[in-house]
Amino acid sequence: MAKLTSEKLVEIMQPYLEPGEQVISCAYGMQQPSWGLIIPLMIVAIVPGAITQALLTKYYMAALTNRRILFFNCTSGRKIKEIIEYRPGALPPANISKGAIFAVLKVEDPRGPLRVKFHRSAIANNREQAVVIGNAFGAKLAA
Numbered sequence: 195m196a197k198l199t200s201e202k203l204v205e206i207m208q209p210y211l212e213p214g215e216q217v218i219s220c221a222y223g224m225q226q227p228s229w230g231l232i233i234p235l236m237i238v239a240i241v242p243g244a245i246t247q248a249l250l251t252k253y254y255m256a257a258l259t260n261r262r263i264l265f266f267n268c269t270s271g272r273k274i275k276e277i278i279e280y281r282p283g284a285l286p287p288a289n290i291s292k293g294a295i296f297a298v299l300k301v302e303d304p305r306g307p308l309r310v311k312f313h314r315s316a317i318a319n320n321r322e323q324a325v326v327i328g329n330a331f332g333a334k335l336a337a
Contacts, residue, residue, distance in 0.1 A: 198222060198272075198317050203255050206272055211259065218258045219330075221323040223299070223312040225252040254310050256299070258327045265308065278308065280331070290328030297321040299328045 203220045211217070255266040263285070267276040280286070280301075288301045297320075301308040312324035 200317055200319075200323070203257075203317065206268075206274070207255060207257055207264070207266060210264070210266070210274065210277060212261065215259045215261050218260060219323045219326040220255065220257045221297075221312045221320050221327060222316040223254050223256060223310040223320075223324065225254065225308070225310050256310065256312075256324065256327050258330045263327060263330055265310070278303075285331050288328055288331035288333040290325055290331075290333040292321055292325055297324040297328070299324055299333070301331065 200220055203222060204217045207217065207220070251270075253268050253270055253272070255268060255272065257264045257266070262282070263280040265278040266274050267278065268274050286301055286303045288299060290300075291298045295314055297312045299308075299310050299312070310324075312320050314321050317323075
């Protein structure tokens, strides 16, 4: 698989954008299962923990466009499974934290909370782009 870039993300998202809609910022992240589930399984045996981790990890491509904020739930091979859309005027509360390795965006969606981690090495400026997307929600920056 070729190295992931912002341009590649936009190319994958393009068929799902409205006519004239343009991507301002995009990032690639994941939602991992709780360590409270993974650690006990790893203690029992490494294989069940590793399998659970692999099966329950969700991958997301996030985009801030000139019209909306989108989260594309996708496979690790970046095939779109689901699109979560937020429009201005109907944005749920959100928080963003930026650490040394990850930026974590937490969206308090009434349909179910969304917590996506954006790793610094996924694509160039991935954490910074995630912060831009989080700021579009009016997110509070946590330490």
